[in-house]
Amino acid sequence: MKKWFNSGTPWVWLNAGAVTLCIIMVVGLLSLIAVRGFSHFWPATVYEFTYHQPDGEVITVIGELTRSEVQTAVRMREAGHDIPADMELVERHLFKQGNRDLTRRDFMWYHDHLMEDKHAPADILVLERWEWGDFYGRLLQVKENGEVIADQGETMWDEFRQRLSRSQELSARINQLERYDIGSVNQRMEQVRLDERRMELRQEAMSPDEAEQEQMRVAALRQSLDDEYAELYDYLLQLRQQNLRDSIVARTMEGTEVTIPMANIVRAYQPNAMTTWEKMKHYAEEFKDFITGYPREANTEGGILPAIFGTVLMVIIMSIVVTPFGVLAAIYLREYAKQGPIVRTIRIAVNNLAGVPSIVFGVFGLGFFVYFLGGNIDRIFYPEALPSPTFGTPALIWASLTLALLTLPVVIVSTEEGLTRIPSSIRNGSLALGATKSETLWKVIVPLSAPAMMTGLILAVARAAGEVAPLMLVGVVKLAPNLPIDGNPPFIHLERQFMHLGFHIYDVGFQSPNVEAARPLVYATALTLVIIIVALNLTAISIRNYLREKYRSESD
Numbered sequence: 001m002k003k004w005f006n007s008g009t010p011w012v013w014l015n016a017g018a019v020t021l022c023i024i025m026v027v028g029l030l031s032l033i034a035v036r037g038f039s040h041f042w043p044a045t046v047y048e049f050t051y052h053q054p055d056g057e058v059i060t061v062i063g064e065l066t067r068s069e070v071q072t073a074v075r076m077r078e079a080g081h082d083i084p085a086d087m088e089l090v091e092r093h094l095f096k097q098g099n100r101d102l103t104r105r106d107f108m109w110y111h112d113h114l115m116e117d118k119h120a121p122a123d124i125l126v127l128e129r130w131e132w133g134d135f136y137g138r139l140l141q142v143k144e145n146g147e148v149i150a151d152q153g154e155t156m157w158d159e160f161r162q163r164l165s166r167s168q169e170l171s172a173r174i175n176q177l178e179r180y181d182i183g184s185v186n187q188r189m190e191q192v193r194l195d196e197r198r199m200e201l202r203q204e205a206m207s208p209d210e211a212e213q214e215q216m217r218v219a220a221l222r223q224s225l226d227d228e229y230a231e232l233y234d235y236l237l238q239l240r241q242q243n244l245r246d247s248i249v250a251r252t253m254e255g256t257e258v259t260i261p262m263a264n265i266v267r268a269y270q271p272n273a274m275t276t277w278e279k280m281k282h283y284a285e286e287f288k289d290f291i292t293g294y295p296r297e298a299n300t301e302g303g304i305l306p307a308i309f310g311t312v313l314m315v316i317i318m319s320i321v322v323t324p325f326g327v328l329a330a331i332y333l334r335e336y337a338k339q340g341p342i343v344r345t346i347r348i349a350v351n352n353l354a355g356v357p358s359i360v361f362g363v364f365g366l367g368f369f370v371y372f373l374g375g376n377i378d379r380i381f382y383p384e385a386l387p388s389p390t391f392g393t394p395a396l397i398w399a400s401l402t403l404a405l406l407t408l409p410v411v412i413v414s415t416e417e418g419l420t421r422i423p424s425s426i427r428n429g430s431l432a433l434g435a436t437k438s439e440t441l442w443k444v445i446v447p448l449s450a451p452a453m454m455t456g457l458i459l460a461v462a463r464a465a466g467e468v469a470p471l472m473l474v475g476v477v478k479l480a481p482n483l484p485i486d487g488n489p490p491f492i493h494l495e496r497q498f499m500h501l502g503f504h505i506y507d508v509g510f511q512s513p514n515v516e517a518a519r520p521l522v523y524a525t526a527l528t529l530v531i532i533i534v535a536l537n538l539t540a541i542s543i544r545n546y547l548r549e550k551y552r553s554e555s556d
Helices: 002-006 009-039 073-078 153-201 208-243 276-292 305-336 341-353 358-381 396-420 424-432 437-448 450-466 501-510 515-555
Strands: 046-052 058-072 089-096 107-111 115-119 124-129 134-144 147-150 246-251 257-261 265-269
Touching: 002 009, 009 515, 046 124, 058 073, 058 107, 058 134, 073 089, 089 515, 134 153, 134 257, 147 153, 153 208, 153 246, 153 265, 265 276, 276 305, 305 341, 305 396, 305 437, 305 450, 305 501, 305 515, 341 396, 358 396, 396 450, 424 437, 437 450, 450 501, 450 515, 501 515
Parallel strands: none
Antiparallel strands: 046 058, 046 115, 058 089, 089 107, 124 134, 124 265, 134 147, 134 246, 246 257
16 A cells, blocks of 8 residues: 555545536536536427416416425425425426516416326417517417407408508617617717806917807707708607507417517417427527627516626737737836846835735725726816716727736736747857847747737636626616717717626626526526636637647747
8 A cells, every 4th residue: 555655646646636526517517507508499388377376265276386495394394385294305407487467477386286187289379579578378369459350360460460560660670770870970979068067178379260260160960960860760669659559369378368469479389389480589589689699678588698798808909908018017027127026025025916816906906907007098188078987988999907906917827938938058059140139039948838818818808808896886877878889980989888698697697586487598698708708718728739830849
C-alpha cells in the first residue's frame, strides 16, 4: 500500500475523479437548462377532468399539466388539506388553467385521488393574449361588429383563423406606427425643444436678425412635425378602429361565456388536435417570436430581443475598450518598466484587483463614470437639456466602461504570461540581426503573444456577459422601450439604458408577481445567455487558434 501511495497513482485517480465530477456537474447543469429551455415552446397537451372538492362540489377543470409531486399525507394534513385517514402518500398535480382575468390565478394544485375522467378533448382552444396571459376554453362563435358570422363546425375554425390573420397584420402595422414612425416624430420634436432652449441660452450672443431667423426656422420645423404627427395619429386611430371589428365568444371551464376581441389575441391553436408536424411548426414560430420579439406583461411574456441586443452590444464595446488598454499595460509592465519594488507592487495590485467584488466596480462606475464624467459632459456639451441628464445617468457606455475596468486585470495577466513565455533566443536573434528593441517588440514579440491576448479576451468576455450586479447601478433597466441602435441620428445611442439577459433572468425569476408563469421563461433566457457566451467564446477561440498557427509557422 505504501509503495502504491509513493508511486503517485492515488493522486492521479483523485485528480481524474475531481475532473470527472466537475464535467458531470457542468453537463448536468447545461442539460437541465437545455431541456427546460427548449421544452418551453412545445405546445403541451391540455387536459379536461372532473374534480371532487372537499366540500362535495364537483367541478370541471381544463388545464395544462405543469408538474407533479408526491407528498406525505401527514404533511398535507398539517397544511390544512382533508386527506383520508388510510392514505400515507398523496400525489398532486400543478395545472396551468389560464384565464387570469377571470379567476385571478392561473396555476392550481389538484390531488390525484380526487380527479376523475381525465382526457384530452380535441376542441380545447388555447389563446395567447396581449394581456392577462393564456386563455383556455372552447370556441363558440365568431363575430363581426357584434353579429355572429360562424358558430359551429370546421367553418367556424377556418373563419376564426382567417380573421385572426387579418387582425395580426393590423396589430403589426399599429406596432410599427407606434414604435417607429410616431416615435421618430417624438424624438425630432424633442430635438426642436432643445434647439429652442439652446437659442434662449445663446440669445445674448446673437444679433436680432439672427435670433428672428432662428425662431422662424424652429417654428416652421415644429409646425411641420405637428402636421406629420397629426396625420400619423389619425391613421393610427383608423387602424385601431378596424382592429376592433372582429371578436369571438368562448366558454371557460366554469361554463362562463366571454367575448374576446381578436385585437387582444397574439396566437390561437388547438394543441390536442395538432399533428406532430403542426406542433413542430408552432414550436419554430414561438421560438422565432421569443428571439425576435419584445417583452410584455412585466417581462413574463413575449420575446427577449432587447436583452439579447443589449448584452451583445455591451460585450462588444467592452472588448473594444479593454483589449488595447490591457495589452499596452502588460507590455509596459513586462518590456519597458524597470523591474523593482514598485512594479512588483503594481503587479500584486493588478492581481488583487481581479478579486474585488463586482458590486464595488458598480459603485465606482456610478460615482466616477455616471455622476462625475457624465455630469461634466452634460454641463459642457448639453446645457440646453439640463436638468434632465443626457450622459449623467446610467447608460450603455458607462456599463461597458465599468465592465472593461472589471475585466482589465484578466487581460493584463494573460498578456503578461504570454510575453513571459516568448523564449529569449527569439529576442536575442532579432536584436542580433540588427532590429531595434521597438521593432523586436512590435514585429516579433507582440504577434507571437497574440494567442495569449486572445485568451485574456475570452476570459473577459465570459465574465462580462454574465455579470449583473454592477450593471444594476450603471446602465441596465427592467424594460427598455427602444434599442440602443435605431434610424434616428446619431443612430448609435450609447447614452440610453439597455436590457441585459442576466438582469432579465433575475427580474423574471425573483421579481415577477407570477413565479410559476415565469419559470419556463427563466430557463429559456438562461439557455439563450449560455448560447451567446459560447458563440462569443468560440469566435474568439477560432481567432486565437488562427493567430497561433500563423505565427507558429512564421517563427519556425
